[in-house]
Amino acid sequence: MNFLSRPLRTAIVALSLVGIGHAQQVDPQLFSGLSWRSVGPFRGGRVAAVTGAVGKPGVYFMGMPMGGVWRTTNAGVTWEPVFDAVKGVSSVGSVQVAPSDSNIVYVGTGDFSSGGCPSIGNGMYKSTDGGRTWAHIGLDGTDHIPSMVVDPTNPDHVLVAARGDSRKGTEQRGIFRTTDGGKTWKQVLYVDDKTGAERIAYAHDVPDTLYATTVKVGSGSKLYRSTDRGATWKEVTGEGLPSISGRTCVAVAPKTNAQRIFLTSNSGLFRSDDAGAHWTKMGSGDRRVSNGQGGYNCGVYVNSANPDIVYLINTCSYISRDGGVTFTGFKGAPGGDDPQQMWLDPTDPDRMIFGVDQGATISMDGGRSWSNWYNQATAQVYHIAVDNQWPYWIYATQQDSGAVSTCMRGNYGEITPLDWHPHPGYEFGSLAIDPRDPNISYCGSDIGGIIRVDKPSGQYIDVSPVVEAGSGLRHVLNQPLLFNPNDPRELLAGFQFLMSTTDGGKTWKKLSPDLGAPKETPKPTTPTTPAKPPTTGNAVTDDDDDEDQNENMDDEERELRQQARGGGSIESFCVSTADPQVLWAGLNNGGVHVTKDRGKTWSDVTPTGLPQGSDISGIDASHHEAGEAYIAVDAHNRGDYAPHVYRTRDFGKTWTKIVNGIPGKDSDMSFARVIKSDPVRKGLLFLCTESFVYVSFDDGDHWQSLALNQPNTSYRDMVIKGNDLVVGTYGRSFWILDDISPLREVTGAIANQAAHLFKPGNAVRVRRNVNGDTPYPPEVTHADNPPLGAVLYYWLAKPATKVSIEIADKTGRVWRHLSSDDVVNLEPNQHPIPEFWKEVVRPLPNQAGMWRVNWNLLADNPPATSHGYGINANPFGTPQSPEGPLVPPGDYTVTLKAGDQTLRQVVKVVNDPRSRASAADLRAQWGLTSKLYDAALQAWGKDLELKALREQVKARLEAKPAEAATKALEAFQKKLEEFGTEASAQGGRRQAFATSAASYRAVYQSSLRIMDSMEFGDSVPTQAATSSANKNFDTLKRLDASWKKLVADDLAALNATLTKLSVQKITAPTG
Structure with a gap:
């Protein structure tokens, strides 16, 4: 028991x-x-604020409850965070771009409903370069800023609605005004220490007249009007105006001389056509025409060109074309988008953006089509x-x-x-x-x-x-x-x-x-509505801790x-x-x-x-x-x-x-x-x-x-x-x-060491990219993969003249060399691809600090006279080819040399757990690919020796020696052609198994082609690959025998003739 x-x-x-x-x-x-690495998912979350830039149809901003500010410059094709450099706050309640200057952006921090936690902001921020950099401009104690407006003609004139501290009474709430771009602020509407401001609105064509709502926990929400651009405010108490509860939103219809006002709250949608003197409840009998989910969804907006076109927010969004009398569905889905905010371009009625529970979505055609929100992490x-x-x-x-x-x-x-x-x-x-x-x-x-x-x-x-x-x-x-x-x-x-x-x-x-046995419910110390008992059920x-449907609860x-x-x-x-x-x-x-x-x-x-x-x-x-x-x-x-x-x-x-x-x-x-x-x-x-x-x-x-x-x-x-x-x-x-x-x-003791090489974790032997054809364009939302292969960390207490890393197998053979002296030779862009596809390669860091580098588990890249890029590309991550082969599983010794320090660690390479290949399969594959790699290196070396001989013979002939010397040189030149004529070692994706005339250059190219064909998967080499490789090896063997004879006999005879004729000898290869 x-x-x-x-x-x-x-x-x-x-x-x-x-x-x-x-x-x-x-x-x-x-x-x-x-x-840290962001990995998605790319399905957006609830948006707290949205806005757009007048005159720049592609530029929009969204503010997130706990995710900072994001910007798109292409109407929602891609989004980027622009607020991450601001430390100490991530909750955004409002964002506005100055209508008269799209470089000026204001951000009010502190969203009130952030997953059961009304997150505190620290006031206002301003950008003067379109969101690239930010400056704090005051109002620190306001905590939550759900709304603001910027004067349509003067970007320095801003009005801010502040709800204030949600847990205690403070005076830092109400409406604040600046006329100098945030250098100074004046509190222009203050009700009491528990009443904050929630919404401010004006019509773009009558900016002198503004309306604002205030909200108080429990009761006391009101509507106010200013007729002097926010300098002073008076309460609106017109006939038919109901008691206001829950979240509120107010909108001023354009082209009505600021006479038509819409107000929505938990009481429903109300309209006034005489600046608030009289009010009529709209959409009578239509349960959609009110706040949604107890106030979680709230909003009313008016089309900038037609005062009869009204947009209303509930669990979906609705549109009225008769001034709010009737509504039909506008945007949403079963279950609702749960829209939160909307922005309409005051100069273009077709431009709009919604901030909904799944992200931000933009329309450039009046709502007929929308950008998707599956591109926002x-x-x-x-x-x-x-x-x-x-x-x-x-x-x-x-x-x-x-x-x-x-x-x-x-x-x-x-x-x-x-x-x-x-x-x-x-x-x-x-x-x-x-x-x-x-x-x-x-x-x-x-x-x-x-x-x-x-x-x-x-x-x-x-x-x-x-x-x-x-x-x-x-x-x-x-x-x-x-x-x-x-x-x-x-x-x-x-x-x-x-x-x-x-x-x-x-x-x-x-x-x-x-474990949480029920307690006797105490009686409240102040009058309050009794809580309803829980419904019966399992x-x-x-x-x-839900969608803050009870935001007025104390x-x-x-x-x-x-x-x-x-x-x-x-x-x-x-x-x-x-x-x-x-x-x-x-x-x-x-x-x-x-x-x-x-x-x-x-x-x-x-x-x-x-x-x-x-x-x-x-x-x-x-x-x-x-x-x-x-x-x-x-x-x-x-x-x-x-x-x-x-x-x-x-x-x-x-x-x-x-x-x-x-x-x-x-x-x-x-x-x-x-x-x-x-x-x-x-x-x-x-x-x-x-x-x-x-x-x-x-x-x-x-x-x-x-x-x-x-x-x-x-x-x-x-x-x-x-x-x-x-x-x-x-x-x-x-x-x-x-x-x-x-x-x-x-x-802490590591800080006293001149250098330290951390023990690496296991490295999984996995291919960088197995795509076989057209890559995703960079506009398709993506996140980075983890560093490929082995992740290596080292510490330098002070800068080192040179840092190098060598990675060797159990036999001691070094398969990979990395160095701070590595010269990154970026060839002129002769490839049919934009630069942004290319991997950015950097030398090893040699400055003081802790550094992370990765070994991609490939052997050193084979030499080549030019390089290509594979079709399995990634933005900023496509490596130059040719590349070395993928090493097999096993233990590898990592040797770090930094100054006079030599440090070693062992990294274990394990195979991709998804691979069906056995250890024996991998040994067989590596046996052939490594042999092909060595054959390519050997053929390249011999081809360089061949090139050196050609250049020497050419130089002697250009000196116009005696006839006998010329004949001897030309005869030797003819023998060199038996090893192949000059060509280029071209990188890039290669056709498998193709072989050409017997030459070192052909062996080099064929070796890499065959090796490359085996690098995309783990498998015992096929009969075709093995046969082609063996033919290649036989060709190399025959070439080496002929080359040896050429150097030992023919070159020796040539040099003897040249010596007799007083012509400079040809230097013999040393390989």
């Missing part, structure tokens, strides 16, 4: 009882060579998972779009649209991939349960637990699912119980009692609703790999529980002093000690944005707060999301916060930024997969830190 033991709530100790050595902080330069994801295939796939639940999966690398040299796809499942919750079969997965569904998905059919069935009557299950919105790392058959699910299935969901059993969600009411739902549910849980009997669970009411006997008994080990209303958003057990665990505590729902992270080494009897090194101000948005313990290096921890990722090398005693090249965004989840660290973000899709081997090795 399961039971809860006596609670073990003890004080948090100030210092840990057991040390992890003296790792402390590590000089960040020692791991600065690591780099702005997904907002919650929990992530990976599978066990190679290359592995990453899975997540994506806000508003449903579950999604992406491969960590693509077969065609990059991650393309072929390498990600939607996955059956809900937008919330978690996914768990069967460790034994990546075609089977489990995830939350829109029917409220757990579904099992079978690929490739994509069929899914409900496998939710069934419980006894009257004891319905509770779970958080992002319900955790996890396969037991010690038993790949067992799937675990978090409800108020921890539940287990070992037969794919056919049957379930409880591993715990109700599973009830247990939090409000903190106390949120807490009461949670408790009325029946106490807490499991927010996170984990299974110890150090002791399979140990399981940990963290609840959304702040509780922490542990069992040491696989659920027979549980102990409440909640640390004392946790912030009120905390969620245990992340919990992880040490992989090295059974009693060690870590928790990430999230209290942002109570307005606490500080980091709260704890460690225990005694099964929760005592806890140590471990936040040293993590910024703690509210504006830093450093509250913790999830923590992970590295399975390889004890004491190595990773932490996702609302703003960045952090690393600790000493078990949490000190934290350091692992931001590197990360963008500012919300980091929601992470997985350690082999040598990779994978994170899911709320605003920038998935990112991978490829090969964290250096983090497992680095210590």
Whole structure:
């Protein structure tokens, strides 16, 4: 029988009882060579703001709730982030381009509805170069700026609507005005310390008159008007104007002298034709003519050329052509696009952009056609998972779009649209991939349960637990699912119980009692509307972390609703790999529980002093000690944005707060999301916060930024997969830190070494690009593949005169040479391709710092007089050919020489796990390709000797020697022609097996052609390839015999004749 033991709530100790050595902080330069890689998916996320540039039809901007600002210059064909250089904020509430100067762009930060977290902004930013660079221009304390307008004729005149702090009363809210481009600001509308401004609007043809809405938690939303370009404001209280609630939007119709006004809120759509004196409710009886989803969707806009054409936002968008009397569908799909924002060009009614829950989409023809949103890596994801295939796939639940999966690398040299796809499942919750079969997965569904998905059919069935009557299950919105790392058959699910299935969901059993037992609901201290009891059913969600449909709810009411739902549910849980009997669970009411006997008994080990209303958003057990665990505590729902992270080494009897090194101000948005313990290096921890990722090398005693090249965004989840660290973000899709081997090795002592070569991780023997024909154009959205082959990291304490790397096999033969002295000879562009296709090749870095280079597992490129580029191209990643052969699996010694330092490490090359070739097959293939490579090198060398002899003979003949000498030289010249006439060694893709007349140049070319034909796959050489190769080898052997005779006999005889005639001898080859 399961039971809860006596609670073990003890004080948090100030210092840990057991040390992890003296790792402390590590000089960040020692791991600065690591780099995060964006891998998609390219299905966009919810957009908070959109705008366009008047007079530049291709230029638009979108602002993301937690993803910065993006720009397109080609009307949505491609998008690029332009705000990443701004550190400290990623949440955008509003973007506007000055109508009179498209180089001037204003950004208001702080979106109010960011996946259950109203993310704080830090005021206003301005660009004067079209978004390339940005400057902060004030209004720091406004927190959330959902709207602004820029004067149509003066780009320095700007009005900003600020909602202000969502958790407490402040005076930094209302409407602010600048007339000097943001140098100074004046608050021109202030109601009280809890009422903020939400929307501002004007008609382009009457900019003196503006309307604005204010919003107050609970009640108090109003409409205001200014007739002096925003300098002063008065409340509008016309006849028929309803009580305003929920989100609001106001629009002023052009060509009406600012008399026609539209206002929408939860009360519906209202229109005034006399500047607000009288109001009429529009679309009577049409339930679409109102806010959607309790205020989640809200917006009204008017066509710039026709005041009767009105656009309305609900779960889809609708259009009216009679001034709002009737509406028809305009843009949307079953399930809704959930449009958020719209911008209409005031000078061109056909130009428009929507910001919807799936991204930004543009129309240049009045809505008849639209750009797609499958080119924006702005997904907002919650929990992530990976599978066990190679290359592995990453899975997540994506806000508003449903579950999604992406491969960590693509077969065609990059991650393309072929390498990600939607996955059956809900937008919330978690996914768990069967460790034994990546075609089977489990995830939350829109029917409220757990579904099992079978690929490739994509069929899914409900496998939710069934419980006894009257004891319905509770779970958080992002319900955790996890396969037991010690038993790949067992799937675990978090409800108020921890539940287990070992037969794919056919049957379930409880591993715990109700860990979040219902509490008595307290009575509110202030009058409030009683929370409705949960609906009956099999599973009830247990939090409000959804689409902010309750944005007018105060903190106390949120807490009461949670408790009325029946106490807490499991927010996170984990299974110890150090002791399979140990399981940990963290609840959304702040509780922490542990069992040491696989659920027979549980102990409440909640640390004392946790912030009120905390969620245990992340919990992880040490992989090295059974009693060690870590928790990430999230209290942002109570307005606490500080980091709260704890460690225990005694099964929760005592806890140590471990936040040293993590910024703690509210504006830093450093509250913790999830923590992970590295399975390889004890004491190595990773932490996702609302703003960045952090690393600790000493078990949490000190934290350091692992931001590197990360963008500012919300980091929601992470997985350690082999040598990779994978994170899911709320605003920038998935990112991978490829090969964290250096983090497992680095210590502070390395900084005192003149040079250091880190031990490489295993290198997978995979082809760069197996595309056989036309490549994807660069406009097709793509992400980079991981570095090809072996990733090598080295550290230099100071600049070195020369740095070199040699890579040798077990016999000691060096197959690859890299050097800081390598001269990158870029030939004149004589190839029929643009320069952007070509790979950028750089010498080894020799400056101080930590550097990452990669060996592509190819032998040195064979020499050639000119080069080509293969048809299997990638933008900026297409290597010159000819290339050397792909080396076989095995251990290779990497030797780094830097100054007087010589360092060695071994890298293991493993074959592509997808390959069907056996080890014997690969040995046979390498036996032939390496022999062909050597034959090509040998033939090239002999051809150079032949060329040298030709040039010497030509020089002697040009000197016009005596007749006898001339005849002797011409006779010898004739003999040289037997080894081939002059030609060029042309690179590029070669035709297989073609052989020409017996010459060294022909042997060189034929050897590379045959070798190249075998380089696209793993296989025993075919009979045709072997036969052609053997003929080639026989030709080379005969040529060598003839060459030897030529040098020994014919050249000797020629030199004897020349000596007698006092003519300079021909220098004999030394090879």
